[in-house]
Every structure is written in C-alpha cells, then in structure tokens.
Amino acid sequence: MAELQKDFLFVLIKSLTTSEKRQFKLYVNRLGINIDAKFLLLFSELDKMNEYDENIILQKKISTKQQLSNLKAHLYKQLLVSLRMNPSHQNYRIQLREQLDFANILYQKGLYKQALKILDKTKQYALELDEKSIASEIIDLEKVIESQFITRSIAGRAEELIKQSNAVSKQNQYTTQLSNLSLKLYSEMLTHGYVKNDEGRKEILDIFNSQIKNIKPFKLNFTEKLWYYKAHVWKNQLLQDYKYTLKYAFQWVELFHQNPEMIASHPVWYIKGNTYLLKILFLYGNIDILEKHFGNFNKMVNSQSFAQNENLQSLIFLTHYNTLMNIHFIKGEFFTGTKLIPEIEMKMEKLRDKIDEHHFMIFYIKIAAMLFGSKKYNESLEYSKKIIESKGMVQEDLLFHTRILILMSKHESGNDEDYDEFIKATLKFTHKMKKPEAFHFESIDFFKNLNNLVLNKRQEAFENFDKKLSIFSKNEYYRRSLFYIDIHGWVQSKVQNVDVIEIIKRKVKYKKRN
Incomplete structure (x- = not known):
C-alpha cells in the first residue's frame, strides 16, 4: 500500500x-x-x-x-x-483553456482578427459560466492584441475592454478574499479542531470578521456567494453553532438549485455542499428532513445530466455511505446497518487510490460503532484497533472516542485481559492531546474505577457518570465530543436497564415532535 x-x-x-x-x-x-x-x-x-x-x-x-x-x-x-x-x-474549463491556447497560436502567427474573434466568443462563454479568472486572462490577451492591431473602433473598443477589465478585477478581488477566508477557516478546523473555550471562539471570530466586514452579500454573483456560504459553514462548524451551520449549508445547496446550470460547472462543490448539509441534519437528528435531502441528493448525482468521473464517484461514495450509516445510527438500526459493511469495504478497496486514509478511518469508526450496537463486541474491537494503529490518520478527538468505544466493548464482552494496561495507555494518550478537557479525564476515571467495583456498586457508578455527562452535554464546547460515540446513550441504557437501541429511538421520537 x-x-x-x-x-x-x-x-x-x-x-x-x-x-x-x-x-x-x-x-x-x-x-x-x-x-x-x-x-x-x-x-x-x-x-x-x-x-x-x-x-x-x-x-x-x-x-x-x-x-x-x-x-x-x-x-x-x-x-x-x-x-x-x-x-x-472534456469539460468546459478544458474547452475554455483550449480556445485561449488557439487564440494565442493565431496571435503569434500575426492573425489578429481571427484571434480576437475566438477570444470574444470564449470570453462571453467564460462570463456566463462565472469563470472570472479565465475571463481575466482573455481580456489581458485582447488588450495586448488591440494595442498592436489598430482598427477604426479602437476608441470604443478600448473603453469596453477597460470597463470589462475593471469589473472582472473587482469580482476577482471578492472571490480571492472569500476563498482565502474559507481556506483559512478550513485549515483551522483541520489543524486545531473545534473551538473549546471562549478564547478560541474570539480568535475565530476575529479572523472571520476582519475579512467579511466589507463584503455586501447582495452584490455578489454565483461564485462569490458560493465562497461566502462556504466561509460561513466552516466558521459555524468551528464554533459548533449548528443552527447557523445548517442555515448556510442549506443556502449553499439552494444556490445550485436556483442556478441548475452551475451544477454541471461545479459538481464537486455541489456534492460538498450536500455533504455538509446531510452531516448537520444528522447532528440535529431530524430523520424526516435528512431522508428527504438524501433522496434529493441521490436523484441528482445519479441523473444523466450529472457529470461522471473517478473523482466525483469517490466523493459521491463518501457522502452516500456516510449518510446512509448516519440514518441507521439515528434510527438505532444497528443490525440493518451491519449488512452494509461488506458492500462498503468492497467499494473502499476499489477506490483506495482515490480516497485518503483519514476518510477510510472514519468509515472504520462508524463500522466499529455499528458492530457495537449490534452486540458484536469482538468484531467492533477489531475495527477499533485498526483506527488507533493508524499512526495519525485521524483527528485526536476521534482517536480518543475510539478508545472509549474499545473500553465499552471490553466491558460488554468481558474481554478485559489487558483492560488496565489499555486504561494506562489511554491516559498517556490523553495527556499528549493538544487540548485535553475535563470530559476526557472524567471518562477515563469512570472506566478505570468501573472495573474495580463489585457488581452491586457498578449501578451507582453509572448513575453518577450519567449526571456528569448531562452537565457536559449542556456545555456548548463539549457538545461535539458527545456526538462521536454515543457514550451517554450507553450509560443511560445501563442506568435505566434497557437496550441502548431503546434510548436512541426515544431521542428520535422526541426530535420528531420538536
């Protein structure tokens, strides 16, 4: 490999x-x-x-x-x-570039009129598709040619080119600003993860507000709006403000539905927008709306009009199967979900060179959690171990929660041969995390003490930990941690002496009512 x-x-x-x-x-x-x-x-x-x-x-x-x-x-x-x-x-960008290359060749041969004719036609097409960078290159070449090939209309032509050049330049400035901001926020998310305190929140807001303050949304065209919505999605994800993440993810996708011709031009960003929308709907747990948007997404990407290539197939695979597994998680359909595992692994192997290892590990985390919910604890342990042995392919929060899943599986299966050693290794790992939190240490203490308690004292330990988790779940900075592995649902099932599936189904019914 x-x-x-x-x-x-x-x-x-x-x-x-x-x-x-x-x-x-x-x-x-x-x-x-x-x-x-x-x-x-x-x-x-x-x-x-x-x-x-x-x-x-x-x-x-x-x-x-x-x-x-x-x-x-x-x-x-x-x-x-x-x-x-x-x-x-072949796609429209390659075609635009090809026409620009043709015009350059004609210009170098001194065939100015022919070059200008191709450039004018290509420029109109580029502007229609909102490809301002290519349009800017075309205008620059037009300026060069017009400065050497004098015509009677040069005065009017010069004014026209100057006006177009200024307009495209201003639009490019907006796009550059917004794309730089989006990239910066995305980098923050990958490097440092979600904000964990008020200081981190202030840093993100300072970065965001310094770039966005002079942007007027109503003046933006398609591409600029796209970057505008992306920046808001990534900012609100960092802040764990899911209400506004949902708002801007929806606007991102809706922008394409209002401009359907742009889906063919930007299929990757259409898929990405849906990825974030479906992900945030999962975190909200509203199954009806999630399934509706999932159906719309599948209908579009499987239509004849939707572009097809290896890159898009891999992105569709990630969005489709991650969402499908999320739907099973929301419904507590663990046994049904495990039936997807052979199909997912077969497709993973086929797309191995097109998808990075991080995304594979995310699938393994979901598979391990699905197997745990199906009471296949030893199989869950096998997939969980693949993740913690992945050598930095996964964010540290996900690695920590995988370790928690391993402890849950060891407790349920009675496979506690190396339980104490694993607790020590997990504590060592937690101390090395960039920003370990109280939640992490409380979880380790719970499992450490649980194994040393006699049976009649374990119920009390579960009840005490349930109260602590309820407090953590009210803290906006800990909220994200409790989404990875539903440790709280598992603890509640022990407190109430019911199957964890029942706890999940109650949550779904509650969210449907609200």
Whole structure:
C-alpha cells in the first residue's frame, strides 16, 4: 500500500480504464513512434504489475537506473496528454483553456482578427459560466492584441475592454478574499479542531470578521456567494453553532438549485455542499428532513445530466455511505446497518487510490460503532484497533472516542485481559492531546474505577457518570465530543436497564415532535 502511494506513475496507470489504455496506444501510434520505444515498453510492464517493483524494470533492461526517472516523467506526460484528448475528460474549463491556447497560436502567427474573434466568443462563454479568472486572462490577451492591431473602433473598443477589465478585477478581488477566508477557516478546523473555550471562539471570530466586514452579500454573483456560504459553514462548524451551520449549508445547496446550470460547472462543490448539509441534519437528528435531502441528493448525482468521473464517484461514495450509516445510527438500526459493511469495504478497496486514509478511518469508526450496537463486541474491537494503529490518520478527538468505544466493548464482552494496561495507555494518550478537557479525564476515571467495583456498586457508578455527562452535554464546547460515540446513550441504557437501541429511538421520537 505504501509503495503504491509513492509512485504516481504506477497509480495513474492502474487508474486507467480499458478504453483509456486503448486510446493511449492509438495516440502513440498516431505520433508514428516506434512500437519498441522505451516508454511504451515501460507502460506495458507497469500495466502488468500488481505492485510497483522497480527491480523488474531494471532486470528486463527497459531502462538503466540513471535513465529511469526521465523515462517515467516522459511516460507520465504522454499519458496526461492522451487523457486530455479523451472525450470523457472534456469539460468546459478544458474547452475554455483550449480556445485561449488557439487564440494565442493565431496571435503569434500575426492573425489578429481571427484571434480576437475566438477570444470574444470564449470570453462571453467564460462570463456566463462565472469563470472570472479565465475571463481575466482573455481580456489581458485582447488588450495586448488591440494595442498592436489598430482598427477604426479602437476608441470604443478600448473603453469596453477597460470597463470589462475593471469589473472582472473587482469580482476577482471578492472571490480571492472569500476563498482565502474559507481556506483559512478550513485549515483551522483541520489543524486545531473545534473551538473549546471562549478564547478560541474570539480568535475565530476575529479572523472571520476582519475579512467579511466589507463584503455586501447582495452584490455578489454565483461564485462569490458560493465562497461566502462556504466561509460561513466552516466558521459555524468551528464554533459548533449548528443552527447557523445548517442555515448556510442549506443556502449553499439552494444556490445550485436556483442556478441548475452551475451544477454541471461545479459538481464537486455541489456534492460538498450536500455533504455538509446531510452531516448537520444528522447532528440535529431530524430523520424526516435528512431522508428527504438524501433522496434529493441521490436523484441528482445519479441523473444523466450529472457529470461522471473517478473523482466525483469517490466523493459521491463518501457522502452516500456516510449518510446512509448516519440514518441507521439515528434510527438505532444497528443490525440493518451491519449488512452494509461488506458492500462498503468492497467499494473502499476499489477506490483506495482515490480516497485518503483519514476518510477510510472514519468509515472504520462508524463500522466499529455499528458492530457495537449490534452486540458484536469482538468484531467492533477489531475495527477499533485498526483506527488507533493508524499512526495519525485521524483527528485526536476521534482517536480518543475510539478508545472509549474499545473500553465499552471490553466491558460488554468481558474481554478485559489487558483492560488496565489499555486504561494506562489511554491516559498517556490523553495527556499528549493538544487540548485535553475535563470530559476526557472524567471518562477515563469512570472506566478505570468501573472495573474495580463489585457488581452491586457498578449501578451507582453509572448513575453518577450519567449526571456528569448531562452537565457536559449542556456545555456548548463539549457538545461535539458527545456526538462521536454515543457514550451517554450507553450509560443511560445501563442506568435505566434497557437496550441502548431503546434510548436512541426515544431521542428520535422526541426530535420528531420538536
């Protein structure tokens, strides 16, 4: 797995479909290249391999050690050129770039009129699609050509180009501001996680307000609004303000529904918007609305009009199956949910080179929790151990809660052979966390003491811990922690002496009424 990830050329070749391989060979033949050319021999050899092995290439004398790097680079470039020509990879951005390239070629040949005609047509198309960066490049080239090719309409033409240039420049400024802000907030979320105190909240608000204060939403066009909503979604996620996360995630998705032609232009952001919307609806636990939006999402991404490529397929897979599992969690349908596991793992393996390990670990966490809910404690332990052995592929909060799930599974299964050692390791891990909280230490103390109590004292321990968890759940900064693994629902089931599924179903009924 590690070797496969290191060699980009091998990964690219293994991602090719049969038709893409056939087109590559046709492309090479059209170039009139000798069939025994070294880069073709390298392509054939890599295509046969199941795992990348440089020694085989050297043993077969396809290349020397010194030449191999250059040969691989040449093959990589030729593959990309071939893929660029493939109709399945054509999209409007590639077409716009292609037209701009054509205009550049005509300009260099001194065919100014022809170049300007292509540029004008391409510019209108770019502006319609809200592709301001490309439009800006087109206007810049128009300026260069107009300054060399004098026409009778130069005065009016100059004013027109200046006006267009200023308008696009201002729009690009808004887009840059908003996209930088969105990226900064997203980076904060990945690096430091959700805010855990008032000081962290103030830092995020200062970053956000300093960038957003001069932005007037009613003046924004599609792309600017898209970045505007993204920034608000990520800010409110950081602040754990789910009411406003839901508001802006909904506006993000609705923006596409109001401009359906943009779904084809920005399919990735359509999927991402739905991902956040479906995720926040899960956290709210409103099953009716969640299932409605999930149905709308599936209908759109499976329609004939929706773009299809490997990247989109992997994103759709993540959103679809994460949401499907979330729906089973809300309903407490653990046994039904476990039936998805073979299907998910099969698709995970198929998309292994297209999805990062972090997302795989998220699936393992959900699978482990689903198996726990189905009372398959030993299987839950197996998946949980994959996560804590992942060497930093998962956020520390998720790693901590996986450890809690392991302790819950050990308690339920009676598999406490290394229970005390695992408690010590978990305490050591918690001390190394960036910002450990009272919730983390209280949880460890609970499990540490639980194993040493006689049976008639354990009920009292569950009751006391239930009270502490109720206090934590009222604190906005701890709220997120209690969503990962439903430790509170498990503790309540022990206090009330009912199955944890009953606790979950009661929550669903309560939220439906509200």
